Amino acid sequence: MSVKLFQTLSDKYSEVLSKEVGVTDDSGIVIAHSNFQMIGRQDQQAASFALEKAQQALIDGKLYNKVILKNKIEFITFIQAEDLQDSKFLELFTLNILNLKSYYDEKYDKNTFVKNIVVENILPGxxxxxxxxxxIDYNAMRVVYLINATSDKDIHVHEIIESLFPNKGRDFVVVIDDDNVVLVKEVKNKDDYKEVYKLARVIVDTLNSELMVKAYIGIGTIIDNLKDITKSYKEAQMSMIIGNIFSGDKNIFDYNNLGMGRLIYHIPTTLCQLFLDEVFKDNSADSLDNETMLTIQKFFENNLNVSETARQLYIHRNTLVYRLEKIKRLTGLELTSFDDAVIFKVAILVKKYLANING
Structure with missing residues (x-):
C-alpha cells in the first residue's frame, strides 16, 4: 500500500531534519509517523485543523498542511516546528508525498489499469x-459505454457517472478527454442487452437533469475477458460515428442495432456515388423539398400505409397520393411499390453518408 511508502519517506525526513514528521488522513488518524508508535492514533490537532478553512496552521509545536485533491482533503501532512520558518520543509515533504501517491496510483490503481487496456497502452500478455x-476478475462479462458530453459546470461528467456506478471493484469510469468518458460495466450474462440499453438511458437522463447537457452514448458488445475491452470500446466508437451519421435524431447508439448504416459505412465512397447517380439521375433528389422529405419519412414509418400516413400528417388522402405521384415524376421511383421504396430508402441513407463524408 502507498502508506508504506509514506512511512519510509517520513523516516528519511525525520532522520535528516531531526524532527517528527508524518501524515494523517482527513479525520486526523495517523497513517505514517517518524514515531512508529503513533500510527493508528488520532491526532486531535489535525482533526480540528481539517475543519478549518486555512491551508496551513501552526498548532502546539506542529506545522500542519492540507493535501487537497478533487476538492476534498486527501491527507494532512505535518512536521515538528516552533514557527513558520519550517514551512519550506513541510512543503517539500508534501510534494514528495504527492509524487509517491501519483507513482503508486499509476502502478496499482485499477482505473489506470483499465484505461491502459482501453487505449491499448499495455501489452496483451x-x-x-x-x-x-x-x-480484478479477468473473465467477468463486461460492456463498454462511450459517453460524449460537455459540461460547463464545476461538476464533471465523470463524477456523475462515478456516482451512478460506485462499485469501483467491478465498474470502471475512465476519462478519455474533456468530452469523452468511458464506462466499463460488469453485466450478469452475455445476452443482457435490454438492461445494457436501459442503463444507457439512465445515464443520458441523469446527465440531462444534473448538468443540463445532452449526452450521446455508443455501446459496444458484451465481452467475456479484460483483453477484449479494447474491442468493445472500438465498437462503441464505431456506434457513435455511424449513429451520428444515420440516426442523428437519437442519442444512444448500440453496435448491435446499427441497421443499414453499418453496411453503407463500409462501402467504398466511389461505389456509393455510382449507386446514387444510378438511382437519382440528374440529381433529382435535390429537387425534393423539406415538406416532401417529411412526407416520405412518415410514409416509411407507417410501412407504406397511405391512409395512416395522411392521418398523421393531417392531410387528405388524395393530397398524399398527389405528393407520391410528384415524387415518382421527379425520381422515377414509385414509393407505394416495396422494391422502389427500399431503393429510395437506401439511396437517401447513402446520400446522407456522402454528405457527411464531404463535410
Whole structure:
C-alpha cells in the first residue's frame, strides 16, 4: 500500500531534519509517523485543523498542511516546528508525498489499469498478470459505454457517472478527454442487452437533469475477458460515428442495432456515388423539398400505409397520393411499390453518408 511508502519517506525526513514528521488522513488518524508508535492514533490537532478553512496552521509545536485533491482533503501532512520558518520543509515533504501517491496510483490503481487496456497502452500478455495483482476478475462479462458530453459546470461528467456506478471493484469510469468518458460495466450474462440499453438511458437522463447537457452514448458488445475491452470500446466508437451519421435524431447508439448504416459505412465512397447517380439521375433528389422529405419519412414509418400516413400528417388522402405521384415524376421511383421504396430508402441513407463524408 502507498502508506508504506509514506512511512519510509517520513523516516528519511525525520532522520535528516531531526524532527517528527508524518501524515494523517482527513479525520486526523495517523497513517505514517517518524514515531512508529503513533500510527493508528488520532491526532486531535489535525482533526480540528481539517475543519478549518486555512491551508496551513501552526498548532502546539506542529506545522500542519492540507493535501487537497478533487476538492476534498486527501491527507494532512505535518512536521515538528516552533514557527513558520519550517514551512519550506513541510512543503517539500508534501510534494514528495504527492509524487509517491501519483507513482503508486499509476502502478496499482485499477482505473489506470483499465484505461491502459482501453487505449491499448499495455501489452496483451501483461493484462492477465496485472489483473491478478489488482484482484480484478479477468473473465467477468463486461460492456463498454462511450459517453460524449460537455459540461460547463464545476461538476464533471465523470463524477456523475462515478456516482451512478460506485462499485469501483467491478465498474470502471475512465476519462478519455474533456468530452469523452468511458464506462466499463460488469453485466450478469452475455445476452443482457435490454438492461445494457436501459442503463444507457439512465445515464443520458441523469446527465440531462444534473448538468443540463445532452449526452450521446455508443455501446459496444458484451465481452467475456479484460483483453477484449479494447474491442468493445472500438465498437462503441464505431456506434457513435455511424449513429451520428444515420440516426442523428437519437442519442444512444448500440453496435448491435446499427441497421443499414453499418453496411453503407463500409462501402467504398466511389461505389456509393455510382449507386446514387444510378438511382437519382440528374440529381433529382435535390429537387425534393423539406415538406416532401417529411412526407416520405412518415410514409416509411407507417410501412407504406397511405391512409395512416395522411392521418398523421393531417392531410387528405388524395393530397398524399398527389405528393407520391410528384415524387415518382421527379425520381422515377414509385414509393407505394416495396422494391422502389427500399431503393429510395437506401439511396437517401447513402446520400446522407456522402454528405457527411464531404463535410
Amino acid at each position: 501483461d493484462i492477465l498478470v496485472k489483473s491478478k495483482e489488482l484482484h
